[in-house]
Amino acid sequence: MPTITLNHITKIEGHAKLTLGIEENKVTVCQLGATEGARYFEGIVVGRRYNEANELTSRICGICSCAHVIAAITAIENAIGFTPSEQTIKLRELLTLAERIRSHATHLYFLALPDYLGYESAIAMAPKYKKELQRALNMMKVGNHMIKTLAARDLHPVSAAVGGWLKLPSQDDMDAMGKALDGIKKDAEDTCKLFFSLKYPDFQTEGLFFSLKSEKEYAMLSGNFCSGDRCHAPEQYMNHIAEFHQEYSNANYATEDGKRFFVGAIARLNNNSKFLSLNAQKMLKLSKIKLPSQNPFHNTHAQAVELVHSIDHALEICKTLKIKDEKIPQIPIKAGRGVGAIEVPRGTLWHEYVVDEHGVITKANIITPTAQNLYNAQEDIRCFIPGIVHKTKEQIILDVEKLIRSYDPCFSCSAHFLEVEWV
Amino acid sequence: MKALYVFGNEHLQEDAMARKVAELLRGKVNIVHCRSPDDLLEADESVITILDVVKGAEKVMVITDVSRLKTGNMMSLHDFDLGFFLNLMQQLGQGKTIKIIGIPAEGNPERIAKEVERWL
Numbered sequence: 001m002p003t004i005t006l007n008h009i010t011k012i013e014g015h016a017k018l019t020l021g022i023e024e025n026k027v028t029v030c031q032l033g034a035t036e037g038a039r040y041f042e043g044i045v046v047g048r049r050y051n052e053a054n055e056l057t058s059r060i061c062g063i064c065s066c067a068h069v070i071a072a073i074t075a076i077e078n079a080i081g082f083t084p085s086e087q088t089i090k091l092r093e094l095l096t097l098a099e100r101i102r103s104h105a106t107h108l109y110f111l112a113l114p115d116y117l118g119y120e121s122a123i124a125m126a127p128k129y130k131k132e133l134q135r136a137l138n139m140m141k142v143g144n145h146m147i148k149t150l151a152a153r154d155l156h157p158v159s160a161a162v163g164g165w166l167k168l169p170s171q172d173d174m175d176a177m178g179k180a181l182d183g184i185k186k187d188a189e190d191t192c193k194l195f196f197s198l199k200y201p202d203f204q205t206e207g208l209f210f211s212l213k214s215e216k217e218y219a220m221l222s223g224n225f226c227s228g229d230r231c232h233a234p235e236q237y238m239n240h241i242a243e244f245h246q247e248y249s250n251a252n253y254a255t256e257d258g259k260r261f262f263v264g265a266i267a268r269l270n271n272n273s274k275f276l277s278l279n280a281q282k283m284l285k286l287s288k289i290k291l292p293s294q295n296p297f298h299n300t301h302a303q304a305v306e307l308v309h310s311i312d313h314a315l316e317i318c319k320t321l322k323i324k325d326e327k328i329p330q331i332p333i334k335a336g337r338g339v340g341a342i343e344v345p346r347g348t349l350w351h352e353y354v355v356d357e358h359g360v361i362t363k364a365n366i367i368t369p370t371a372q373n374l375y376n377a378q379e380d381i382r383c384f385i386p387g388i389v390h391k392t393k394e395q396i397i398l399d400v401e402k403l404i405r406s407y408d409p410c411f412s413c414s415a416h417f418l419e420v421e422w423v
Numbered sequence: 424m425k426a427l428y429v430f431g432n433e434h435l436q437e438d439a440m441a442r443k444v445a446e447l448l449r450g451k452v453n454i455v456h457c458r459s460p461d462d463l464l465e466a467d468e469s470v471i472t473i474l475d476v477v478k479g480a481e482k483v484m485v486i487t488d489v490s491r492l493k494t495g496n497m498m499s500l501h502d503f504d505l506g507f508f509l510n511l512m513q514q515l516g517q518g519k520t521i522k523i524i525g526i527p528a529e530g531n532p533e534r535i536a537k538e539v540e541r542w543l
Contacts, residue, residue, distance in 0.1 A: 062459070110503070123507065126514035134515055141464040155458050 016409065018381070018400065019248070025389045032378035032404070033249025034370075042364040050076050050333065050359045051162045057351065057366065058156045061410060063106075065156045066099040066147060067344035068351070068366075074221065075351040076162050078235075078338030080359070082331050088164045089221065090321050094177075095150045095160060096220055096342065097314040101184075102143025103345035104265075104303040104310070107408050108191060109136030112300050115402045116198040132194060135187045139307065142180045146314070149173050163328040171323050178318035181311050185279070188307040192283040195304040200297040201399065203384055207260040207376035209267035209292060212343050218268070218275040218309060220343045226271055227261065228292070234341035237350060241367065253375040254367060260376040263347025263369045264408065265302035266293055277312035280305050296380060297406045303345075333359040346370060346408050370409040377407050425543065426468060427452040430475040430505060437528045440535065441474045444526060447536035452543055460508035470520045474539065475505070477525030483538040486523040489513050 021029030041060055045053050054072040058065040070092050077084060084092075109132065110122045119125040126133055144154045149169055151157025159167045169177075212223035213231065224231040225240075232240045243252040255261070269276075269284070270292035276284060284291075287301050335357040341350050347369030354363035381400055388399050427448065431441035445454045452472075457463065463471060477484065486492070490513070492506035509521055524542050526535050 106503070123510055123514055126511060130515050133511070137464060137515075140461060144461050144464060153458065154461060 016404070017248075018404070020381070020385070020400070022385065022389060025386065027382050027385045030378060030382040030385070031246070031248045032374060032381060033246060034251035034374070042366055045353070045361050045364045048361055050080060050353070050355045050361060053351075053353060053361060053364070054160065054162065055156075055158070060366070060368075062155050063103060063410065064099060064344055064346070064349075066095050066151065066160075067342065067349055069151075069157055069160050070096055070221065071340040071342045071344070071349045071351040071366075072353075073160060073162050074340030074342060075338045075353050076340075076355065078340065079336040079353050079355045080162075080331065080333055080338070081336060082163060084164060085326055087321065087324055087326055090317050091150060091165060091169070092160065093221060094314055094317045094321075095147065095157070096344070097310045097317075098143045098146035098150065100143075100310045100345050101307060101314070102140050102147070104307050105136045105139035105143065105191070107345070108195060108300065108303055108307075109133060111408075112405055113195075115398070115405065135190060138187050139184050139191075142184050145180060146177050149177060161328060163331050164326055166328065168323055168326065174318045174321060174323060178315055181315045181318065185308075185311055185315075188304075188311050189279070189283060191307055192286065192301075192304040195300055196287045198300075200295070200300070201384075201387075201402075202295070203297060203380075203387070203403070204294040205262060205296050205376065205380050206383065207262045207380070208256060209270045209294075210256060210261045210263050210372075211267040211271045211348055212341060213271040214275070216275075218272045218313070225341060225348060227256075227267075228271070234350075235337075235339045237339060237341065237367075238352075238365075241350075241372070243367065243371070249374070251374055252367070252371045253378075254372045255375060260379055261372065262296060262376050262407075263372045264299050265306050265345075266296070266299040267347065268343060269293070269302045269305060276305065277309045279312055280309035283308050296377075296403065299406045299408065303408070333357065337363075344369065346410055347372060368410065370407075373407050373409060377404055377409070424453045425472065426455050426466070427543070428455050428457050428463060428466065428471060428473045430457050430473065437478075438476055440476050440526055440528055440530070440532065443532040444536045444539055445474060447532060448540065448543075451540065460503060460505045463508060463512070466519075469518065470522055472543065473505075473521065473523045475523060475525060476528045478528065480525050480527045482527065483535060483542070484525045485542050486525055487521065489521050489523075492523075 016034050019031045041057055045056050053076055054069045057068045057072045060068050114121055114125055148154045151159045159165050208227040210227045212219035213226035214223035224233055240257050241254055243254050273291055283305050289298055289301055337354045339352045350367040352365040353361050356362050384403055388396055429441050429445040432438045433442045489509040524539055
């Protein structure tokens, strides 16, 4: 079979290229890379004030701009030694959950589902699957509305800031968000039932499944970075996560202590399932997935379960949080280094900043979920091909694209600036 | 007051006209600046009126047949553009009428605003 080159892998975030060489049923070349240009964001924030990092880095991606805002704020607050209030943290959780609801609903219905139902796109599916697509739009609408309510804009939010919130939602806003969340609970449960009914390839990755893990909750904004009992404190991440480059990709690749790994919804489920909401636990049981799952295709199931959990968790915050009129305090600046590790729709997101005594950023490092997943996805493809090599070239391409899309990658965000040493 | 959903980027010369024209219509319609097509999810009106620049247009035009809008395959969520979204809304038969007031990228904003007002 000749070399297969997929210049634009469809229905993923951003643009990626895969080069596959197969000779006598063996994979001779397997190169998965991002073809997006370098983004230079880490360079852009160096020299800027500590409180500008969140606004600047939110531009990394329009899809997960809230994620970058919260990760940047967390890292900066850790660097300057500021502890936010409980209300601030709860509202950050709510914003993160809203973005997760919007992102999962969009990925599941508009990018993953057409694959499994044999359609080119959601528009082609629409005449037959109106009810299902309307369900996705309902959930996206609620996610969008919550982000706008909390952060003033549905993209590149501005209200979340270092130290707190520039504008707080009213108690009426909280009630309205709760009511809207109530209205999509059934949509999320129906989503689980739909995605559990689809047929997924039986494939096991050799990669480890890493996510934040906590002893008290389904970890999202805090916790250690774990795969089972193998855990690292976030501030030690650079001792374990190594980034490297390949000449065929503009995005970095990553390993954990030299091994490939997976981040994302199924990793979170593997590590934290006992903290799922009761409804989400019921759905998980319905899925018949045995945890820990080693199958990356189960990431789709996991996103569906997380939709139910995220709605329940967000609802709980809306019902229980009594909004107090908190102003952002004067923050005494001190020099330091801080790491922000949070769970965003596609996996663990890392932001690290070093701030000097004047509050100026002197170093920045950002590792996106896709950069962490890229090496594992590439090696999964290498292992996956022998099992499907008897199929036609078109079927192989579709199966491989399904595998890549199960990772829900975002290549726009993962394209990194390569470090160059000038001699 | 009737809502006018305005698309465009004020920082790009070729995409800024709808924003300029909208400012001149303020007070006559409720201006809703849209940052992404998702914003239309919150449109409650039975007739959704959109103001946007049409590439290559030399005069103001009204488009009600959204199938005329070019849509590529949705390769990523970044391709979730206005054309894709409006086609999806139509396919889902949400009972909404879409009216796009398309304007040229260049010209006199006051003159264009007067023409747009006729179509509101």
